[in-house]
Each structure stands twice: as structure tokens, then as C-alpha cells.
Amino acid sequence: MQYLQVLANGIVLGALYACLAVGFSLVWGVLNVINMLHGSFIILGGYLTFFAWQNFGIHPLLALPFVAAILYGIGYVTQLLVINRVVSQPVLTTLTLTFGLDLILYNYMTVFYTATPRRVTLDLGHVELGGIFMPVDRLFGMVLALALTGMLYVLLRGSRIGRAIVAVRMDGAAAALMGIRINRIYAITFGIGALMAGAAGAIFSMVFPITSNLTGDFLGKAFVVCVIGGLGSVPGALVGGLALGIIESFAGQFFGPQHALTVGFLLMLVLLVVKPTGLTGIKGYE
Amino acid sequence: MVITLDKLSRLMVATGFVAIGFAASPGNAQDTIKIGAPLALTGGLADEGHKQVVVWDMWLAKVNGAGGINVGGKKMKVEIVKYDYQTNGTRAGQLAEKLVTDDKVNFVLAPFGSGHTKIVAAVAERYQVPLLACASSSESVFNQGLKYLFGTLSPNGGVTTAVVKYFKVQVPTLKRVAVLGRDDVFPKSMAQGISEAAKAQGLDVVYDQYYAVGTMDHSASVSAIKAARPDWIYVTGYTQDLILVRKQMADLGVKAPIVSMMTGPAYKEFTDGLGNLANGVTSSNWWHHATTYKGVGVWPSTQDFYKEFVAKNKHDPDYVHASCAAATVVLQDAIERAGTLDKAKVRDALAKTDITTFYGPVKFSPNGMNQERDLPIIQVQDKTIKVLNPPEIKSADFQVMK
Structure with missing residues (x-):
């Protein structure tokens, strides 16, 4: 029975990991930009949700689409005005740029909101199935992760914008020759990445105490999930998140909580050596 | 040394450090007591770092408002030189060193937490500068035979x-x-x-x-x-x-x-x-505002401290606020008893401290920690x-x- 609970813990935790990684994976895969802002975008989404709830009594699930839309706008503008200027440079240049932008955003959040941990104290409780406990807010996280992944998959395969994103990813120069406005597609993709961070932040405001201190932890997790699941692959973030969640959960059970994180990183190292494309092994969205 | 804006901006560019607390650098160094404070103002311990700033600023306003600290019959204003070490232990050590060697502070206040206090304490000991720690309660910090480290929390x-x-x-x-x-x-x-x-x-x-x-x-x-x-x-x-x-x-x-x-x-x-x-x-x-101590310092009783704190901050103080405020009260008391800014003499005066403050009794054990109490x-x-x-x-x- 206890192992079933450990498995359930791992699955819901994994869903949260998938939630925070899916936008990061998209941006990395399509733009070849390692977006160091991603963790701060999640926290910003969390703060916006928290203050909407505290000041106006808006439920986080209601605030979610608005927060996601605001983050989309921020992401779109950031890419259009700033990152696009260096997007064709080597990956280290864009990494340094987003790192710098992250320092600015992170420190502004610390100054404006202070680092005090804040949480939306709406406890949605848990469901119990045959002695297995599943927290409802984490189940929402799971639904969101699945929905985001599904929507992104459909968007990329079925819409004009989606096909344009895939085309740009496959061959930017050829896509430009076909009349696709590359800079706009980049901005939309980055905006979608930020939108997903904002949506994740809205759910996380009920699960985690939101503080600007967590930005680095979230970014680190997104990184590991992408490497495990497979870079740039939409289902990869889901698979990677679930794999990491389940592994950490069982590692915490067998080796003690002290070593749970180590085991997750070991898995990443092993995969980098034996299967660098990650578990899903997909190289694109085609 | 007066830090000008120009110097500071060059320093910031050169080192990436964010230095604050410079603007009010008053007058000649000889007329001012300089206290150094490496603080976690950003990063994981930013919240705790800001708590220290709040009460030290309160203390500073009171002390300087009364003309300063009495050093052997001469009133001297106090300045706290603060640097943000960004919750990075290595940087805390580097900034402590800069405070002592470059800013030439007379005394140092330790940052939040036992881990970073330990790092700063090693620097203070090397340069024999009295260090007041207000948020470190692990005996492992005080059991290293350090002579210049004093802590207001009990073990x-x-x-x-x-x-x-x-x-x-x-x-x-x-x-x-x-x-x-x-x-x-x-x-x-x-x-x-x-x-x-x-x-x-x-x-x-x-x-x-x-x-x-x-x-x-x-x-x-x-x-x-x-x-x-x-x-x-x-x-x-x-x-x-x-x-x-x-x-x-x-x-x-x-x-x-x-x-x-x-x-x-x-x-x-x-x-x-x-x-x-x-x-x-x-x-x-370590402390609660329901206590009713009366003692020396700019806050004669627990209630005085509590009322002033709530009026300024609109919430209750916690033990970090109280202990850090007490550290400055203790330092002031030791300087006044020593009657000099000589580091070794102030250190000896600190070791002999046996006072009651708004925070409670302060008497240091031989290892520099405040004695045990209920x-x-x-x-x-x-x-x-x-x-x-x-x-x-x-x-x-x-x-x-x-």
C-alpha cells in the first residue's frame, strides 16, 4: 500500500514538473534559446495570481487564463524587442542575455514583493482512493500539464501558426523564403512559452509558498526535465516530468529525502551518456 | 573614507557588487563610528536580511538622534556600511574582508544564519574586529575558540x-x-x-x-x-x-x-x-514580545521596542528583529564602557557584558554565546x-x- 502511495506522490509531483517544463522545452526546441527567465516567469505568474486572490478575491483557477495572457504579452514583447536582436547568435549569447534579463526581473520582484513566501491558502483538500491520498490542487496541476501539452501538440500540428513554428524550427532560412515572418513567429513562440510559465505559476500559487527565491529551483527542474524527456519535444516534457517525479519519490522512500535530488541528477547524467536525445528521442514536432 | 557616487558606480561596474548605505556617510571618519554589515538583501535569505536592516536603521536613528554614542566623553555619530552578499557564502566572506580592510569599519554585525556567520566570523577573527552575531544559535559556530565573536541568541x-x-x-x-x-x-x-x-x-x-x-x-x-x-x-x-x-x-x-x-x-x-x-x-x-524586560539601551523596555517597531512596520517583531536590535544595544553598551574605539578593549568590554536589555539578559559564556535561559x-x-x-x-x- 505504501508503495502505491509513493507512486501516486511521484505521478502528481511529476505532473507539476511537466507543467513547469513544457514552455521551457518549446522555447529551447524552436528558438534554440535556453530561456533563463523561465523560473522568474513562473514566479511572476504565481505572484499575479496571489495578489489577484488577496486583493480582489479572485480564485486562482479563474485568474489562470488572465495571468497566462499577461505573461504571453510580456514574453511576446521581450522576444520582439530584445531577444530577437541576438536570436541568430550562438546559444551562449542568448543564454547570457536571458540570464541578465532574469537578474533584473528576479531582483525587481524581490524588491517589490520582498522574498516573503506567500501562498494562496485555499486548501482544496484531497481525494482518497482505497487509502491512497491525492491532493486536489496537485491533480489540477496534472490536468493543466496534460491540457497544455495536448493544446500545444494540436496547435503545432493543426494550425497555420503551429505549422509556421515547426517550419521555422526545421529550417529558418527556407521558412523565411516561403514568406513566414520569422521574427513574429519567434515572438509568438516565446510568448507561448511565457504563457505556459504563467499558467503553471497560477496553479503553483496554491501548491508552493511563492517566493522569488524559488526561481532558480524551478529553472533547474525545467532543465532536468527537458534533458530527461527529450529536448524540444512536447510530449517529452510530460514524459520527463513524470519520470523525474516518480524517480525522486521512490529515491526519497528508499535512500532518504537527503538523496532524492541526487538520484534525479544521476538519472540525467546517465541519460546524457547513453541516450542524449532523452527518453522520447524525438527530434522535432514533425 | 567617504564613498562618493562616482567611486561607487565604478566599484559596482568593476565588481558587480551592489553597495548601499553609502549616501549618508557623514563627515570625517574620526568623528564617526563605522559598523560593517554584510547582508543577504537578495537571494534565499533576503527576507531575513531585510529584517536586520529594519531594526538596525531604527537603532541608528535613535542613537544618532541623541547625538551618537558616548566614547570616553565624546559623542560620536554612527554609520552602518551595508553590502549585499546575495546569499552567497563566499561573497559574504569577501565583503566582510572589504569592510574591514577597505572601508575600515570599527566593528562588524554578522548576517543571518549560522552558516554565513561562521564565514564572516573567520574574517573578523583574522583582523581582530569585534563581531556581533544576532541570528546564529548553533554551538558549532561558537566552539571554534574565536575571541572576537559574540552572539545574542542562546545555544x-x-x-x-x-x-x-x-x-x-x-x-x-x-x-x-x-x-x-x-x-x-x-x-x-x-x-x-x-x-x-x-x-x-x-x-x-x-x-x-x-x-x-x-x-x-x-x-x-x-x-x-x-x-x-x-x-x-x-x-x-x-x-x-x-x-x-x-x-x-x-x-x-x-x-x-x-x-x-x-x-x-x-x-x-x-x-x-x-x-x-x-x-x-x-x-x-528565543524571544516573544509578550516578555516584559527592562534594561539599558535606546529601548528601556520590551514594550518600548515593541511599540516603536509596530508603529513603523505595522506588524509584530519576531525574535530575529529583537535579537538583532539587541546586538546593537550590546555593542553600544560595550563601546561606552570601554570608552574607546580600540578593538581589543571593546572586545574585552563585550566579554564582560552582564546587562539586561529589552530583549532579556545578555551575559556571554566564555565561547561568546549568550547564556542559556528559559x-x-x-x-x-x-x-x-x-x-x-x-x-x-x-x-x-x-x-x-x-
Whole structure:
């Protein structure tokens, strides 16, 4: 029975990991930009949700689409005005740029909101199935992760914008020759990445105490999930998140909580050596 | 040395450090007492770092408002030179060194937490500069034979033994204890302390584990604790860890008659972040504003400090605020008794300190730590903090968690 609970813990935790990684994976895969802002975008989404709830009594699930839309706008503008200027440079240049932008955003959040941990104290409780406990807010996280992944998959395969994103990813120069406005597609993709961070932040405001201190932890997790699941692959973030969640959960059970994180990183190292494309092994969205 | 804006901007560009507290650098260095403070103003301990700034600024305003500190008959204004070490231990050491060698501070105030205090203490000792630590209670920091380090918190050991004794009386059936600690200097030392104290007093420690710094999920530990069926769950960590653990305990249906968290309930943000889930959680604490001490310094009584703090900040002070404010009171007292800014003489005056302040009695043990005293045990009841012990400041009876 206890192992079933450990498995359930791992699955819901994994869903949260998938939630925070899916936008990061998209941006990395399509733009070849390692977006160091991603963790701060999640926290910003969390703060916006928290203050909407505290000041106006808006439920986080209601605030979610608005927060996601605001983050989309921020992401779109950031890419259009700033990152696009260096997007064709080597990956280290864009990494340094987003790192710098992250320092600015992170420190502004610390100054404006202070680092005090804040949480939306709406406890949605848990469901119990045959002695297995599943927290409802984490189940929402799971639904969101699945929905985001599904929507992104459909968007990329079925819409004009989606096909344009895939085309740009496959061959930017050829896509430009076909009349696709590359800079706009980049901005939309980055905006979608930020939108997903904002949506994740809205759910996380009920699960985690939101503080600007967590930005680095979230970014680190997104990184590991992408490497495990497979870079740039939409289902990869889901698979990677679930794999990491389940592994950490069982590692915490067998080796003690002290070593749970180590085991997750070991898995990443092993995969980098034996299967660098990650578990899903997909190289694109085609 | 007066730091001009131009110099500062060049310094910022060259080193990337953000320096603050420079603008009000008053006059000639000889007329000013300079106190250095490497602070965590950004990064993981930013919240705690800002607490130190708040009370030091309060103290500074009061002292300078009264003309300064009396040094051998001459009133001298005080300046605190602050640098942000961004919660990066290595940088804390570098900035402490810069404060001593470049800014030529007379004394140093240590940052929050035992880990970073230890780093700064090594620098202070090397240059023989008196260092006042206000948020470090791990004996491992003070057991290094350092002569220039003085701390206003009492040792962790006294806190853990008293807590076990108290709960054994309150819950006579208490037998099984689960301990979950953050693998970090202070929280680990508290977890080790409670585990040893519980064993020494005949309790069974049925779960005794640490979680890594950066852990974002505690479901594995919480599930294992549930299986161990403890009567008392004792968790240590920083506020965000403790909020998460308490939340996950509720998520996974884990209950125990006693749930203690160090030092969660001591902070307002713990109760704010948990709402009703905070109710029933107990903690031990170094100070509570319900105490009624009278003593020396710019705040003659606990009430004076409390009233001024609440008027300025619109919330209650916690032990970090009080202990850090007390550190400046103690330093002022030592300077006045020494009658000089000579570092060795002020150090000797600090060692002889035997005073009562708004924060309580301060008398340093030979290792530089404040002596043990009866420290408050608190519980969150109906989202407010109640003092359970010691009896003279008790405001409520212990409530068993349901």
C-alpha cells in the first residue's frame, strides 16, 4: 500500500514538473534559446495570481487564463524587442542575455514583493482512493500539464501558426523564403512559452509558498526535465516530468529525502551518456 | 573614507557588487563610528536580511538622534556600511574582508544564519574586529575558540532539552517522535538536538531524516512519517520549507498530537502562508514580545521596542528583529564602557557584558554565546501566536492537535 502511495506522490509531483517544463522545452526546441527567465516567469505568474486572490478575491483557477495572457504579452514583447536582436547568435549569447534579463526581473520582484513566501491558502483538500491520498490542487496541476501539452501538440500540428513554428524550427532560412515572418513567429513562440510559465505559476500559487527565491529551483527542474524527456519535444516534457517525479519519490522512500535530488541528477547524467536525445528521442514536432 | 557616487558606480561596474548605505556617510571618519554589515538583501535569505536592516536603521536613528554614542566623553555619530552578499557564502566572506580592510569599519554585525556567520566570523577573527552575531544559535559556530565573536541568541541545546521536557509533561502518553530536518547548519543542528534530547529522555525516535537544500517536494518524507505513526512530528527548515511540509502533511492526511516546526510559527509569514493549517503548530523561540524586560539601551523596555517597531512596520517583531536590535544595544553598551574605539578593549568590554536589555539578559559564556535561559515555547492558536511556557509569560494552555 505504501508503495502505491509513493507512486501516486511521484505521478502528481511529476505532473507539476511537466507543467513547469513544457514552455521551457518549446522555447529551447524552436528558438534554440535556453530561456533563463523561465523560473522568474513562473514566479511572476504565481505572484499575479496571489495578489489577484488577496486583493480582489479572485480564485486562482479563474485568474489562470488572465495571468497566462499577461505573461504571453510580456514574453511576446521581450522576444520582439530584445531577444530577437541576438536570436541568430550562438546559444551562449542568448543564454547570457536571458540570464541578465532574469537578474533584473528576479531582483525587481524581490524588491517589490520582498522574498516573503506567500501562498494562496485555499486548501482544496484531497481525494482518497482505497487509502491512497491525492491532493486536489496537485491533480489540477496534472490536468493543466496534460491540457497544455495536448493544446500545444494540436496547435503545432493543426494550425497555420503551429505549422509556421515547426517550419521555422526545421529550417529558418527556407521558412523565411516561403514568406513566414520569422521574427513574429519567434515572438509568438516565446510568448507561448511565457504563457505556459504563467499558467503553471497560477496553479503553483496554491501548491508552493511563492517566493522569488524559488526561481532558480524551478529553472533547474525545467532543465532536468527537458534533458530527461527529450529536448524540444512536447510530449517529452510530460514524459520527463513524470519520470523525474516518480524517480525522486521512490529515491526519497528508499535512500532518504537527503538523496532524492541526487538520484534525479544521476538519472540525467546517465541519460546524457547513453541516450542524449532523452527518453522520447524525438527530434522535432514533425 | 567617504564613498562618493562616482567611486561607487565604478566599484559596482568593476565588481558587480551592489553597495548601499553609502549616501549618508557623514563627515570625517574620526568623528564617526563605522559598523560593517554584510547582508543577504537578495537571494534565499533576503527576507531575513531585510529584517536586520529594519531594526538596525531604527537603532541608528535613535542613537544618532541623541547625538551618537558616548566614547570616553565624546559623542560620536554612527554609520552602518551595508553590502549585499546575495546569499552567497563566499561573497559574504569577501565583503566582510572589504569592510574591514577597505572601508575600515570599527566593528562588524554578522548576517543571518549560522552558516554565513561562521564565514564572516573567520574574517573578523583574522583582523581582530569585534563581531556581533544576532541570528546564529548553533554551538558549532561558537566552539571554534574565536575571541572576537559574540552572539545574542542562546545555544540550541537549551532549547531542545526544555521542549522535550515540556511536551512529556503536557502529553503523558508521548512516546514516538519523528524528526525531519533540513540539511543545513542551523536546521540540522536543531534536528540533531531534538533527536538526541528525545532519546536521552526515553522517547523513541521512529523517523530521523534530513532533506536536501532545494527540495521542492516532501511527499516521500511525509508518507514515511505517516507510516511510522509518531505522537510528535518535529520539522526544521526555513519558512518556505515548513509551509510546504505542513501543507503536504494535510494533503496526505498525516496527523499527530504534537506538530512542532522550527522556527516557522515565530514568523508571521508562516501563519499567513498556511491560514488554518498553521493552527496547533508549536515551536520554541528565543524571544516573544509578550516578555516584559527592562534594561539599558535606546529601548528601556520590551514594550518600548515593541511599540516603536509596530508603529513603523505595522506588524509584530519576531525574535530575529529583537535579537538583532539587541546586538546593537550590546555593542553600544560595550563601546561606552570601554570608552574607546580600540578593538581589543571593546572586545574585552563585550566579554564582560552582564546587562539586561529589552530583549532579556545578555551575559556571554566564555565561547561568546549568550547564556542559556528559559526560552518561550509558542503555539499557533486561531491564527495568533500564544506563549505556552515559561509560566510567567504564558498566554494560553497547550492544545493537542486533532
